[in-house]
Amino acid sequence: MPCGLFFENYKDDERIWKTRFARIWLIAFILFLLVAPFFTSKYVLYIMNVIGIFIIGAHGLNLLTGFTGQISLGHGAFMGVGAYASAILATKLHLPFIVCLPLAGLFTAGVGLIFGVPSLRIRGLYLAIATMAAQFIIEYAMRNWTSLTGGSAGLVVPPASIAGFSFDSDFRMYYLIFFFVVLATIYTKNITRTRPGRAFVAIRDRYLAAEMMGINLYKYRLLSFAISSFMVGVAGSLWAHYVQIISDEHFTIWLSIQYLAIVIIGGLGHVLGAIFGTIFMVVLPEVLRIPAQALSGHYPAIFAIFNSLRDGVFGLVIVLFLIFEPDGLADRWRVIKSYWKLWPFSY
Amino acid sequence: MKSLWKTIGIAMLALALGMGVSVQGHAKKGKVILVGGIYDTTGPTSAVGIPYAAAGVAAEKYINQHGGVNGVPIKLIANDYGYKIPEAVALYKKYKDMGVPCIQGWGTGDTNALKTFITKDKIVYISASFDAHLDDPAKTPYNFFVGTSYSDQIRIAMQFIKETWTDKSRPPKVVFIYPDHPYGKNPIPAGKAMAKELGFEIGPDEIVGLRAIDATSQLLHMKEFNPDWAWIGGTTPSTAVILKDAAKLGLKTKFIINCWGMDEDLPKLAGEAANDRAYGMFNFAPFGADVPATKEIRSVIGDKQYTLHFNKEWVAMMVMWEAMKRVKGEITGPKLKAALETLRDFDTGGLTAPITFTPTDHRPNTKLAIYTIKDGKLTFVKWSEIPRAKKYLGW
Helix, strand or coil, X not given: CCCCCCCCCHHHHCCCCCCHHHHHHHHHHHHHHHHHHHCCCHHHHHHHHHHHHHHHHHHHHHHHHHHCCCCCCCHHHHHHHHHHHHHHHHHHCCCCXXXXXXXXXXXXXXXXXXXXXXXXXXXXXXXXXXHHHHHHHHHHHHXXXXXXXXXXXXXXXCCEEECCEEECCHHHHHHHHHHHHHHHHHHHHHHCCCHXXXXXXHHHHCHHHHHHCCCCHHHHHHHHHHHHHHHHHHHHHHHXXXXXXXXXXXXXXXXXXXXXXXXXXXXXXXXXXXXXHHHHHHHHHHHHHHHHHHHHCCCXXXXXXXXXXXXXXXXXXXXXXXXXXXXXXHHHHHHHHHHHHHCCCCC | CHHHHHHHHHHXXXXXXXXXXXXXXXXXXXXXXXXXXXXXXXXXXXXXXXXXXXXXXXXHHHHHHCCCECCECEEEEEEECCCCHHHHHHHHHHHHHHCCCXXXXXXHHHHHHHHHHHHHHCCEEECCCCCHHHCCCCCCCCEECCXXXXXXXXXXXXXXXXXXXCCCCCCCEEEEEECCCHHHHCCHXXXXXXXXXXCCEECCCEECCCCCCCCHHHHHHHHHHCXXXXXXXXXXXXXXXXXXXXXXXXXXXXXXXXXXXXCCHHHHXXXXXXXXXXXXXXXXXXXXXCCHHHHHHHHHHCCCXXXXXXXXXXXXXXXXXXXXXHCCCCCCHHHHHHHHCCCCCECCCCCCCCECCECCECCCCCEEEEEEEECCEEEEEEEEECCCCHHHCCC
């Protein structure tokens, strides 16, 4: 491991793997993830699958909020659009999963585009409210368009299957999700290194300056909305085929807020941020369950109290994170890495 | 800053240790029967969910004090899911992983969401949702519940309206008020079909959410139709809101309320507004009623006071216990299901009408008591039932 990095040109600076050491570790980590399902319980596998699905969606929102600086409170509903689109295509038109998934993504991208149009005129808090409207409109449609969405009873979705191979267990689904997570991560990482990616960041940092440099705000803002919705739509499709039942209750405003919390806690504008944020947000509520569950047998009265505390603790932890880690988990990761890089001779 | 991380580190370590201990606890499961519990103690139905969950824990204690299942104690793993379907799915997978033969579940939305898994995984699932969509074994062989179904409640309610209707010049006008949620919506077609059969005039539905704090606009709209009777399919807090606003607006409408919407708390929450206006479908006896089972309940919880929803989970646990005792050998989902289906007129100590399950019919009973509120007190009106007809099965 080199004690310092010295780049002579931009190409070096933009490389994904800055050192050979990092590459080896990453490959080792991926290998570890590939064999992990053989050793974990199904419950842990389920948590890992949920994390995987949400990472794909979080990458999408991170691209929009973290890189382009456009806030969205509608991504929970957009995930629902992807899930319902995929479910309806699979159950009503009997299309195979391999067709449903990209179509669901494209359809969600289209819906995202429509609701992204206000972003051309409004920003910040006002955009948050405009996208929140998307959330409520879509939620209403999911609940009341009974002939299409099954209403509040929801839709039963067949498990994903490709060329006769059915992904009907957590174990099989893990690899399918893993594939898409890797794809989404590489895609996000790469898009930030391209011309559109740089345009996104320029718009985020100062849109006026960006416009004067010749960046087409109209095009790139909508592009960001479309790509972002596409990814969250794909996540929705995977979710539908994984959980095998969807209802409007999955895709409430709470999910949208959760998505925002994921990218903020993880670190806005860091590809790693979406990953760390998702792991944190999915695992924390499950960890908080342990004390309540362990104590419920011995102190029945504690059960009710602890569970109400759980939501409180969840909120508290998020507040503490925002105070002590304003740049998110991705930044903390960077600090930890640089500490070890110089260990034991840190200064 | 560093000390903060140190604290977090120590906390994580402690948690990991705790996890280790709890895992060890499960490792010794050879001598316990694990039962999963999915309760709502924090979500929109927590007002009725807390006494329900308390009963699960109390019944576990009672069962183990009385010899467990043929000498083997049971262990209820109680968890809250906040009335969120994804959380229920997560808990379900967790319990499945632990190899539980039986889960004590909660809501209509999540139980319906899980039913395909339940059928596939062959885990007996006793829900607090009395949704009639779960009582046809041809579709949901592993779903059970222990009270008169929502659909049968709404049918009995319509029948009750017919019986008490004295004006021969016109049929009664009815309206259905419910939350926009599977729990509220699922029984409505059954109610409307029954109302139509009886020749009632049906007004436009009104949607009042479970967390509503105001129902004025809905009731003003309802006032135009001016119904004689309105069905409420909510929980106690939302029912109280409806009753209070109805009194405020001077509505003459009487309300007939399903089993989660009227309990001992309703007179307290609605006050005067509840008197002579509210009729409840009591498929379970009020808490502390003068029935044999009350003594058993008191033996574990002492003087603590709950609402009648406590009795629901108590009965669910007792039914499960009885079936477990009837299983020969190791308790598995399929064996437990078969044992449940041998129950004939099972006596619940007066908490419900006797319970019968058969391999072709999972309706526990079709009989319930109707209560009203007089002078701030729950007052028994009459027993009422509908025939256990094939045409009412499954919806």
